[in-house]
Amino acid sequence: MLLVVTYSRAARTTLRNVCRTHEETVVRRFGRAALFEDTAYGAFLALRLREKHPDDVQIERTAPLNEFADVPADVREAAVAYEDRDAASVPYPKFSAGTDHPDPDDLRAREL
Amino acid sequence: MRVAFGGTVQGGPVVDLGGSDVAPEQVVGALRDPADDRVRCPEPGTAHRHVGCITPDTALQRRAALAAVARSRGETAPQDEALDAVRDELAALSVDDTDLTAARERVAETAEDLERLRERVATLRGRGQARREAGLDPGDAEDALADAARDLSEAATAHAAAEQALDSARDRAGAAYDARERRLRLQDRRDNLRRAARDHLAAAVEPAVGDALADLPVAADDPADASAPAVAIAAARVAALDAPVVLAWRPFGPAEAAEWLDTPVIGL
Numbered sequence: 001m002l003l004v005v006t007y008s009r010a011a012r013t014t015l016r017n018v019c020r021t022h023e024e025t026v027v028r029r030f031g032r033a034a035l036f037e038d039t040a041y042g043a044f045l046a047l048r049l050r051e052k053h054p055d056d057v058q059i060e061r062t063a064p065l066n067e068f069a070d071v072p073a074d075v076r077e078a079a080v081a082y083e084d085r086d087a088a089s090v091p092y093p094k095f096s097a098g099t100d101h102p103d104p105d106d107l108r109a110r111e112l
Numbered sequence: 113m114r115v116a117f118g119g120t121v122q123g124g125p126v127v128d129l130g131g132s133d134v135a136p137e138q139v140v141g142a143l144r145d146p147a148d149d150r151v152r153c154p155e156p157g158t159a160h161r162h163v164g165c166i167t168p169d170t171a172l173q174r175r176a177a178l179a180a181v182a183r184s185r186g187e188t189a190p191q192d193e194a195l196d197a198v199r200d201e202l203a204a205l206s207v208d209d210t211d212l213t214a215a216r217e218r219v220a221e222t223a224e225d226l227e228r229l230r231e232r233v234a235t236l237r238g239r240g241q242a243r244r245e246a247g248l249d250p251g252d253a254e255d256a257l258a259d260a261a262r263d264l265s266e267a268a269t270a271h272a273a274a275e276q277a278l279d280s281a282r283d284r285a286g287a288a289y290d291a292r293e294r295r296l297r298l299q300d301r302r303d304n305l306r307r308a309a310r311d312h313l314a315a316a317v318e319p320a321v322g323d324a325l326a327d328l329p330v331a332a333d334d335p336a337d338a339s340a341p342a343v344a345i346a347a348a349r350v351a352a353l354d355a356p357v358v359l360a361w362r363p364f365g366p367a368e369a370a371e372w373l374d375t376p377v378i379g380l
Contacts, residue, residue, distance in 0.1 A: 007210075007292035009299060032296070055210045058289060 001027055002036040002046045003060040011053035018045055035062070070112055074102055113153035113356050113376050117142075125376040127356070128366045136360040136380050140165040143355060143378075153376070156355035159184035163348040167360040172340040172347075178314035178321060181351040187316050189309035198302045205295050208288040215278040222271035229264040236260050317350050324349040327372075329363050349373050 006012045012032045019026045019034055025042050027035040036042035038061070050057040067076055078101040082092055096103050102110075114123045117139060118132030129139070142148040143164075144156055156164055162177035189195075240253040324346035325338050338346070341361040348357050349372065356376035359369055366379025 005289075007289055007296060009296065012296070055207075055288075056292060058210070058285075 001038050001062050002042050003033065003058075003062050004036060004046050004049060005033040005058040005060075006049075006053070006056055007032075007058065008053060008056035011049065011056040014049055014052055015057075018049060072110075074100070075107065075110075078102055078107075113151070113378075115139075115152075115378060116150045125356075126367050126370045127376075127378045129378060129380050130366070132380075134380065136165055136167050136358050139378055139380065140358045143358065151356075151378075153356055154354035157184055157353070159347075159351040160353055160355050160357075163344045163351060163357070164353065164355060165358040165360075166341050166344045166348065168341060170341045170344050170361070172344050174343060175310055175314045177344070177347055178317050179310040181321070181347045182313035182317045184352045185317070185350070186352075187313055189312040191305045191309040191312070195302065195305045195309060198298055198305060202295065202298050202302065205291060205298070207291040207295055208284070210285040210288045210292070212278065212281050212285055215274070215281045218274040219271070219278050222267065222274045225267045226264070226271045229260060229267050233257065233260045233264050317347075320350045321346050345369075345373070348375065 004015065006015045015032065015034060019029050022041075022045055025037050025039065025045060027037055029035075036046055046057075046059045050059060065071070078096065081101060082095055085095055093104055095101070113125070113127065114121065115127045115129070116122075117134050118129055122128075139151065142150040143153060144160075146155065157180075159177075159180040162173065162180045236253060236257040240250045240257055243250050243253060321343070325342060328342055328346060342363075345357075345359075345361070345363070353373075353375045356378050357369075357373060358378045358380065359366060360380040362379075363369075364372065366377045369379065370377040
């Protein structure tokens with residue numbers, strides 16, 4: 001999908017108007033940002049926005065995340081285990097220390 | 113004041129242009145233009161912009177007008193300090209460009225070159241091998257392959273450089289987006305403060321304007337029902353205006369209006 005983020009009032013207003021008139025291409029709206037469908041029409045709308053407000057429109061291409069295909073098992077398991085912890089106040093670095101769960105620096109260093 | 117319109121020159125606190133074919137817009141235009149000699153008077157302020165020209169068609173932005181009237185009387189709003197601070201911050205904020213078109217285009221172009229050359233190298237390699245297997249002299253194929261391989265290596269370098277350039281341009285754009293996001297938040301905050309200040313100021317003079325309305329010879333029963341010109345003239349009475357009011361709406365004549373408003377009047 002195409003993530004379109006606006007950074008000025010004029011661009012935000014244009015995005016709002018585009019979203020109103022092209023509901024079928026807009027997957028989701030968030031304030032001054034929106035997700036457009038990953039179609040040529042979605043790209044057409046996004047590029048028109050950027051053409052109109054060159055410095056105030058950011059366009060990124062996003063993809064849905066399938067954690068079973070894209071995320072290593074130990075990362076998934078760490079997330080489950082941490083959210084299931086007994087003491088809510090334990091920060092993750094402390095939680096992972098001395099266990100098989102990856103430590104935060106290790107997580108940061110690994111790319112998906 | 114001194115008014116030179118409709119072929120005559122008039123002075124004093126009341127000027128009557130009734131019967132001439134001068135339009136109120138012309139008079140108020142001359143009044144607000146310091147370079148226009150046809151109306152000489154003290155400089156009009158913000159309140160004058162809202163209530164300084166009253167015609168039967170006057171369209172009044174009521175809250176903004178009342179807020180300007182309040183300011184003319186020296187009223188302040190509790191938001192003023194925060195508003196100044198936000199305005200200063202906005203003025204000091206500088207935002208850089210975020211346009212990465214050229215860098216993106218370069219990455220796409222170099223990727224295309226790379227792909228084309230990869231295919232060429234594969235083709236040439238296949239052709240040379242086929243000739244060798246057929247017991248033929250590879251001939252020029254070897255040289256062509258060496259050339260293509262060199263081009264491919266150059267294209268790979270160019271593509272890597274383009275990707276690196278785009279990466280660092282994206283980092284810079286990220287900082288610029290941060291600044292732009294901050295500017296947007298400040299603008300929204302400024303507008304909210306401005307609205308709140310306007311409401312506060314308008315409320316401060318609302319009772320006085322209501323009293324003035326009730327005192328008008330054409331008063332409506334309910335101030336909320338009052339016509340725009342009636343509210344405008346009542347607000348003009350409450351305002352501290354230096355410049356004359358241009359009056360093309362006549363619940364009363366210019367002289368009476370000047371007395372009622374306690375302000376010079378140009379009647380039409």
